[in-house]
Amino acid sequence: MSRKSSPEKDDVSIIRSKISRRKAFSTAAKVGAAAGLGLVLGGVGGYLVSQSTASPATVTTTVTQTVERTEVVTPTAEVKLKLFPTRDEIVNAAKREGHVTVVGFGSTAEHDFYRRMGEEFSKRYGISFEYQDVGWFKAVEQISEEKRRGVEEGSIDVVMIWSAPFAEGYKNGIWWDIPLVDLVPNARTGIPYIPLYFHDFYHSYGRHIPILQWQVAMLYNKQWVNAGKMDSPPKTMDELMGWLRNNKGKFAYCDPNKGGSGHTWLISVAYYVNGYDVYAFKPFDENLSDNLAKPVWQYLNEMEQYLYPDNPYPEGNKATIELLELEEVGLQPMWTSITFQEIQAGRLDPEIAGMYMIDPPIASGGFDGYAIPFNAPNKFAALLWIDYMLSDEVQRRIPVEIGAYPIKTDAMPSKVTWKDPASGKEIDGVGVWLPAGIDFRDWRNPLKKPELRFRHAEYMFDMMKKWITNVQQA
Amino acid sequence: MKPASIWRNIKSFLYFSPLLIFLIFLVLWPIIQIWYFSISEYGLMNTILLINPGSYVFDSLIFTIQVAGVTTILSVVIGYLIALFLIVRKRYIQVVVNLVRIPLFVPFIVIGFIWRAVMIPKGYGTMILNTIIQLFGYEGNVKLLGTGWAINIAHIWLYIPIAFVISYAALLSVDPDLVDAARNLGASMRHVLAKIYLPLTWRALVTSASIIFLASFVGVSIPLIIGSRITYFPVLIFYTITQKFDLAEAAALSSIFIIVSIFLGFLTYILSVRFGIGGRSYEGREA
Numbered sequence: 001m002s003r004k005s006s007p008e009k010d011d012v013s014i015i016r017s018k019i020s021r022r023k024a025f026s027t028a029a030k031v032g033a034a035a036g037l038g039l040v041l042g043g044v045g046g047y048l049v050s051q052s053t054a055s056p057a058t059v060t061t062t063v064t065q066t067v068e069r070t071e072v073v074t075p076t077a078e079v080k081l082k083l084f085p086t087r088d089e090i091v092n093a094a095k096r097e098g099h100v101t102v103v104g105f106g107s108t109a110e111h112d113f114y115r116r117m118g119e120e121f122s123k124r125y126g127i128s129f130e131y132q133d134v135g136w137f138k139a140v141e142q143i144s145e146e147k148r149r150g151v152e153e154g155s156i157d158v159v160m161i162w163s164a165p166f167a168e169g170y171k172n173g174i175w176w177d178i179p180l181v182d183l184v185p186n187a188r189t190g191i192p193y194i195p196l197y198f199h200d201f202y203h204s205y206g207r208h209i210p211i212l213q214w215q216v217a218m219l220y221n222k223q224w225v226n227a228g229k230m231d232s233p234p235k236t237m238d239e240l241m242g243w244l245r246n247n248k249g250k251f252a253y254c255d256p257n258k259g260g261s262g263h264t265w266l267i268s269v270a271y272y273v274n275g276y277d278v279y280a281f282k283p284f285d286e287n288l289s290d291n292l293a294k295p296v297w298q299y300l301n302e303m304e305q306y307l308y309p310d311n312p313y314p315e316g317n318k319a320t321i322e323l324l325e326l327e328e329v330g331l332q333p334m335w336t337s338i339t340f341q342e343i344q345a346g347r348l349d350p351e352i353a354g355m356y357m358i359d360p361p362i363a364s365g366g367f368d369g370y371a372i373p374f375n376a377p378n379k380f381a382a383l384l385w386i387d388y389m390l391s392d393e394v395q396r397r398i399p400v401e402i403g404a405y406p407i408k409t410d411a412m413p414s415k416v417t418w419k420d421p422a423s424g425k426e427i428d429g430v431g432v433w434l435p436a437g438i439d440f441r442d443w444r445n446p447l448k449k450p451e452l453r454f455r456h457a458e459y460m461f462d463m464m465k466k467w468i469t470n471v472q473q474a
Numbered sequence: 475m476k477p478a479s480i481w482r483n484i485k486s487f488l489y490f491s492p493l494l495i496f497l498i499f500l501v502l503w504p505i506i507q508i509w510y511f512s513i514s515e516y517g518l519m520n521t522i523l524l525i526n527p528g529s530y531v532f533d534s535l536i537f538t539i540q541v542a543g544v545t546t547i548l549s550v551v552i553g554y555l556i557a558l559f560l561i562v563r564k565r566y567i568q569v570v571v572n573l574v575r576i577p578l579f580v581p582f583i584v585i586g587f588i589w590r591a592v593m594i595p596k597g598y599g600t601m602i603l604n605t606i607i608q609l610f611g612y613e614g615n616v617k618l619l620g621t622g623w624a625i626n627i628a629h630i631w632l633y634i635p636i637a638f639v640i641s642y643a644a645l646l647s648v649d650p651d652l653v654d655a656a657r658n659l660g661a662s663m664r665h666v667l668a669k670i671y672l673p674l675t676w677r678a679l680v681t682s683a684s685i686i687f688l689a690s691f692v693g694v695s696i697p698l699i700i701g702s703r704i705t706y707f708p709v710l711i712f713y714t715i716t717q718k719f720d721l722a723e724a725a726a727l728s729s730i731f732i733i734v735s736i737f738l739g740f741l742t743y744i745l746s747v748r749f750g751i752g753g754r755s756y757e758g759r760e761a
Contacts, residue, residue: 137715164719257705257713310595310617315701319619326596461718468530472703 087185090387091125093380099128100381104160105135109341113402114160121388127381136161143174143373154375157382162368163200163457166208169371176372176379179206183383186390190408192444192452195367200457201281210367211389212398213405216264217362217435219324219334222354224250230330235437236359237272241299243331244306250330252308252323255472256464259317260365265333266467267460268362268453270296276360276453284458293463297470304471313472321348333362340403340433343418350420350427357435361443363453367407403433409444505732512729515722524723525730531710535734538707541622541697542690545629550683552630553637558671561645562663571642578635586699589628593618593700599627620703628700629690636689637682644678645671677746684742692735707731 082089094100100121104114111133118129132139139159146154161169169175181187181196187209195210197203224230230250234243244251254262271279274292304312308329314320317338323329325348339355342348370389372382388394395411398404406412416429430436442448512521524531556574560567577585592599595617608614618624648671656666672679697706705713711731714724 168719168721255703257717258701260717263717311620311703313703315620315703315705319701322594326594328595461720464718473530473533 083179083182084188085183085185087387090183090185090380090384094127094378094384095125097127097378097381099130100157100378100385101130101132101155102158102160102385103132103134103136103139103156105133106160107338107341109344110337110402113397117389117394121385124388125384127384129385132156136165139373140165140169140174143375144169144172146373146375147172147174152375153377154373155377156373157376157378158370158372158385160211160368161208161371162366163202164461166199166204166371167202167457170205170207174374175207176374176376177207180209180370180372180383180386181206184209184387184390186387186408190410191390192407192409192446194452194454195407198454199369200366200455200460202457208369208371209386209390210369210407211386211395212369212402212407213367214260214365215336215362215405215435216261216268216333216365217336217355217357219321219332219339220354220356221324221327221330221352223352224327224330225354233331233354233356234358235356237269240358241303241306244303247330248306249308251303251306251332252312252314252320252329253333254317254320255313255315256467258315259320261317261320261333261335261338262313263460263464264363264365264455266296266463267455268333268360269299270459270463271363271453272360273299276451279456279459280454282456284456284462286462289459289462290466292459293466293470296463297467297474300467300471301474324348324353327352335365335403336405336433336435337403340418340429343420343427343433346422350432353432355431355433355435357438359437359450361438361450361453363455366455369407399429399434403429405434405440409441412440508725508732509729512722512725516726521726521729524726530705531727531730534705534707534710535730537622537702537704538691539734539738541625541629541702541706542687544622545626545633545690546683546687548626549630549633549686550637550641550679553634553639553682554641554675554679556634556638557642557645558667560642561648574638575635577632580632582632582693582695583699585628585632586696589624589631589696590619590700593624593627595619620701622702622704624700625697625702625706628696629693632696633686633690636686640678640682640685641675644675648674680742680746684739684746687742688735688739691738692731 102114102118104111106114111131115131118131121127122129136159139156140161143154143156143159166175181191187196191210195213197206199208199210218233220233221230225232230247231243234240253265254260256262256266267279270292273295278292307313308323310328311319311323314323317335320332321334321338321342324332324334325342334355336355339348339353343350343353370382370386372379372386376382390408392408392411395406395408396413398406399413399416400418416434417426418429419426438450443450443452446452523529525535526532556570560570580588589599591597594600600616600618603616603618604614606614607616618627652670653666656670661669692708694706694708694712698709698712702709707727708731711724711727714720714727
């Protein structure tokens with residue numbers, strides 16, 4: 001290959017060649033002119049875009065919407081908004097809006113459930129329904145950004161959300177600041193008082209309406225017990241340590257930082273060790289938290305020697321239940337909903353799954369529900385959707401279709417069953433994915449024992465962080 | 475400074491300004507925002523304290539670097555050897571090239587689930603591994619999930635094609651006459667590898683190593699699905715948001731991660747430049 005014709009040589013000669021002054025000026029002038037033109041075009045385009053978001057393109061639509069809003073949604077009208085509107089009033093206003101966009105989160109089975117409910121809602125009220133399974137994080141991010149930019153009309157009407165992001169969002173003013181619990185007819189009765197106004201001990205001020213109760217209970221392998229491979233699981237927390245000693249390596253709990261069953265178990269152990277009243281409704285104090293956590297670490301460290309040796313703290317809810325499905329462990333704290341969804345998916349044999357509640361009961365894993373963004377475009381349709389989700393007919397389906405408890409106490413069916421398509425057998429949910437050993441109605445009654453315990457999120461988060469150094473790495 | 479050189483600087487700046495503006499707004503600005511949020515909300519001292527030796531964040535960082543390092547070395551070696559095998563044997567090239575490239579077309583999430591299914595206790599991978607171990611007279615009760623090796627296996631499977639493609643291109647550019655001449659003069663294949671192939675393809679090895687290391691280091695989906703007892707650093711950031719919604723701590727962790735990534739990226743760049751210049755090229759020898 002001759003050096004003259006080599007491509008490297010050509011590149012070098014191009015780089016080294018001098019550009020004439022005239023050529024340089026001409027190029028600079030072209031670049032400058034192009035940049036200037038770009039800025040002008042960009043500015044005009046940006047102006048037009050901002051104008052178009054400020055007011056809808058079609059004049060007719062703008063007029064129609066303004067008239068509708070001045071009646072019910074604009075700040076002037078909010079003053080006149082009735083605190084206890086009838087369902088008919090909400091339905092009429094919602095039908096005028098004609099659409100609702102709901103953001104949800106959860107497993108595939110849960111998304112499917114919300115979609116099914118959405119289709120039925122749409123059929124009943126003639127309101128178009130859009131379900132976005134993008135999750136709470138994206139919704140909160142979007143609404144926060146809209147709040148920052150002062151966007152008065154957003155695109156999301158309802159967000160399904162859990163405690164911490166709801167509380168953070170409320171602090172930042174991203175939720176519709178009106179007591180939803182007084183606006184939604186179905187929220188006025190039948191929901192326990194505490195979840196109506198608190199969420200994991202954050203104040204929700206009635207701006208968040210719970211729709212269900214997630215629950216962690218003890219999942220065990222029934223067949224192992226029947227075959228004598230494992231003792232009957234402990235009925236009380238007092239019996240747990242002794243049981244672990246006698247059944248070494250058969251228990252594992254989810255890493256608290258990687259799955260909700262883990263951190264709900266962690267706070268429940270803290271309640272057992274220190275007492276529930278020490279935490280309930282108390283403001284968070286880090287020093288107190290550290291002192292209270294010491295005996296908890298001691299308890300959990302003592303427990304560690306008896307855990308499943310190969311992976312005592314599996315990485316997430318799924319990894320934890322997988323160990324029971326594979327018959328590697330025989331007992332674990334697990335979500336009722338995940339247990340049911342694993343049975344539905346055919347990964348967990350209902351013949352081996354046994355679910356019961358230990359005494360004192362594991363804290364409720366949160367009462368997730370809905371909040372309405374401050375700039376929701378269809379607020380009445382949003383209220384109607386929440387009302388629909390709180391109706392008895394939907395509430396009754398929650399334990400049967402996603403394996404959680406309904407928020408409305410009276411909506412809990414007396415019998416929860418599921419037909420296994422593989423065997424054709426009808427399976428009773430209590431004792432398989434809903435815990436045996438607890439009377440649901442009495443549990444919800446604050447005057448009866450055992451009490452329904454709620455998670456204290458701030459103590460729980462503090463313990464989750466410190467669990468790593470005090471238990472996992474200790 | 476002469477007016478001509480000032481003008482030349484202005485001119486260069488004008489030429490590069492669109493690129494600079496692009497980089498500032500789309501790359502630097504979000505990073506600066508994260509750092510600002512981290513310092514204003516979490517505090518500089520608290521951020522520094524997070525990476526105290528012995529802390530879980532420090533352990534996570536070291537674990538992630540170790541896993542990414544092992545992935546890099548093994549992927550590069552395996553990818554290079556496959557490429558070398560094809561160059562030397564000159565058979566089934568099309569079939570092997572197509573097969574090796576398959577992982578490039580599989581979504582990360584799917585790769586995570588495939589390997590998770592293989593490596594769970596009683597999964598095919600675990601059973602085969604334990605059977606092999608038992609053949610050597612040991613107990614054979616190895617559990618891969620939860621260890622860094624599980625992430626290594628999935629990442630190596632994913633990144634071998636990158637190492638292979640880069641190495642294969644570099645090996646193709648080696649003049650076969652050189653190899654033939656060496657072989658005619660009695661050089662063994664080991665000598666040909668050490669004296670011809672490796673000196674002429676160092677650059678490709680270091681380039682693929684730097685790409686794979688950074689890709690493995692920042693990977694989140696596969697370590698998230700496969701899981702590990704010590705949390706992989708990007709997964710730690712993910713959990714800090716999704717399990718605790720602690721945005722300030724997540725920003726602090728992200729700041730640490732970005733600084734470490736930039737440092738490691740710079741280090742690999744320096745290495746590749748050093749090897750690129752120091753390694754003798756075929757063209758250089760001829761010239």
